Amino acid sequence: MLFSFFPAPGRRQLGGFLGLMLALLASCSKPQTLAALFQKTTPHDDYARALDRAGLHEAALGRQWQQAAAQALRDSLVVPLPMLETGYFRPEQPTAASYRYAVRAGELVHVRLTLAPGPVLSPRLFVDAFALAPGHAPELLQWASADTTVAGSFDFSYQATDDGQHLLRVQPELLAAGRYTLRLWRGPGLGLFPVRGRTDQAIGSFWGSERDGGTRRHEGVDIFAPRGTPAVAATDGTIMRTGETPLGGRVLWLADAAHGQHLYYAHLDRQLVQPGQRVRAGDTLGLVGNTGNARTTAPHLHFGIYRAGGAIDPWPFLHRADPVPVAHTGPAGFGPDRRGEWVRPRPAQATRLLPATLPLLVLGQRAEYLRVELPTGQRRYVAAHAVAPAQPLRRLSLPIAHEIQTAPQAGAPALAAWPSHTAAAVLGQSHGYALLRNAAGQQGWARL
Numbered sequence: 001m002l003f004s005f006f007p008a009p010g011r012r013q014l015g016g017f018l019g020l021m022l023a024l025l026a027s028c029s030k031p032q033t034l035a036a037l038f039q040k041t042t043p044h045d046d047y048a049r050a051l052d053r054a055g056l057h058e059a060a061l062g063r064q065w066q067q068a069a070a071q072a073l074r075d076s077l078v079v080p081l082p083m084l085e086t087g088y089f090r091p092e093q094p095t096a097a098s099y100r101y102a103v104r105a106g107e108l109v110h111v112r113l114t115l116a117p118g119p120v121l122s123p124r125l126f127v128d129a130f131a132l133a134p135g136h137a138p139e140l141l142q143w144a145s146a147d148t149t150v151a152g153s154f155d156f157s158y159q160a161t162d163d164g165q166h167l168l169r170v171q172p173e174l175l176a177a178g179r180y181t182l183r184l185w186r187g188p189g190l191g192l193f194p195v196r197g198r199t200d201q202a203i204g205s206f207w208g209s210e211r212d213g214g215t216r217r218h219e220g221v222d223i224f225a226p227r228g229t230p231a232v233a234a235t236d237g238t239i240m241r242t243g244e245t246p247l248g249g250r251v252l253w254l255a256d257a258a259h260g261q262h263l264y265y266a267h268l269d270r271q272l273v274q275p276g277q278r279v280r281a282g283d284t285l286g287l288v289g290n291t292g293n294a295r296t297t298a299p300h301l302h303f304g305i306y307r308a309g310g311a312i313d314p315w316p317f318l319h320r321a322d323p324v325p326v327a328h329t330g331p332a333g334f335g336p337d338r339r340g341e342w343v344r345p346r347p348a349q350a351t352r353l354l355p356a357t358l359p360l361l362v363l364g365q366r367a368e369y370l371r372v373e374l375p376t377g378q379r380r381y382v383a384a385h386a387v388a389p390a391q392p393l394r395r396l397s398l399p400i401a402h403e404i405q406t407a408p409q410a411g412a413p414a415l416a417a418w419p420s421h422t423a424a425a426v427l428g429q430s431h432g433y434a435l436l437r438n439a440a441g442q443q444g445w446a447r448l
Helices: 012-027 034-038 043-053 060-074
Strands: 083-089 097-103 108-115 125-132 139-147 153-159 164-172 178-187 203-205 221-224 230-232 237-245 249-256 261-271 284-288 300-307 310-312 342-345 360-366 369-373 379-383 387-389 394-397 402-405 414-418 423-430 433-438 443-447
Touching: 043 060, 043 125, 043 139, 060 097, 060 164, 083 097, 097 178, 108 125, 108 164, 125 153, 139 153, 164 178, 237 261, 249 284, 360 379, 414 443
Parallel strands: none
Antiparallel strands: 083 178, 083 360, 097 164, 108 153, 108 178, 125 139, 125 164, 203 221, 221 300, 230 284, 237 249, 249 261, 261 284, 261 300, 300 310, 342 360, 342 387, 360 369, 369 379, 394 423, 402 414, 402 443, 423 433, 433 443
């Protein structure tokens, strides 16, 4: 599958040469060991190794690509789900976008990435999801690693196994440029709701509610429905046990081997399956009732989920999916065609944190907010109405030759050396440096 990106002027030949060089060097590399051949790697890992074999990890762009990948894991933006954002990639500055969001055990996380149409230049785009834990390195979720290969829209989903924080990283290969739209939303982990004709609105008692005067906690959810309503298999599986108990009344257990768990159905009026029977999602297993200790309550199904460690909250497996995020149609201040614009806070709306002359690089847009990169490399959201396209603060002629750098800090990589008397516009200032743009459109930082 190939995604199409907007190429930068003059980069097409370089991109083709780079791809050819990587292919030739990869084919001439040393034979892999047997262990390496069977080692699981991600498309992102494979591409990074190709850069190493080609010697591009020593080049400025190669180093920046690796640094951007690592930085994305350290400094991600916290976003609520569902989420939609438009982002931009630029060929002259390798970047990686990252988003951090909360998940519940059992939820399905859906990812949809759409690329804007462009000319025939089709770099690869790497999408990787990680689980985060305090004090530990991000753990790659192998099944959530993707290498896009077709233009248009790319979808994948994965199930969270534990409550926690996840991070999604989106990074293109070197020299890629263009605009993408990312959608993230959650859905239930089970394929079907366990009571026919009902939704999560029928749940009247939730996980953790007190039972028997507080001596125990509710280890499931109660789904209310008229007596005789079919209780159905929420997934494919095998009936492991049926029976009758003082608390659960008529009960049955469905083994969901695909996810390593058992589904528990209780208070049934009737059981319509036998132990050892294979069932498909949607098959009727029994009828809703109020047997067992539910004799004094309205008919309902007690539904539980059990794993090796015991019962877990069924809610993330049952709740309705978030609506798929749709594009924002209101005024945003920055059109979606912009691939990486320098902006700065409007003087009238400058805050104590952002000086009015501070230039911000637009990396993406979400509703009325822009995702921006500060000159220090930090990434934040700012209200779109609080910034404006950068206009020259003043124009000057360099009195002496200056080295132009990628960032306003000592030791930042050099982009070029501009001779004395170079005419330039000052677009912003930060930490004693000025962001300059010359008549040819080249820009970078210099200490004046």
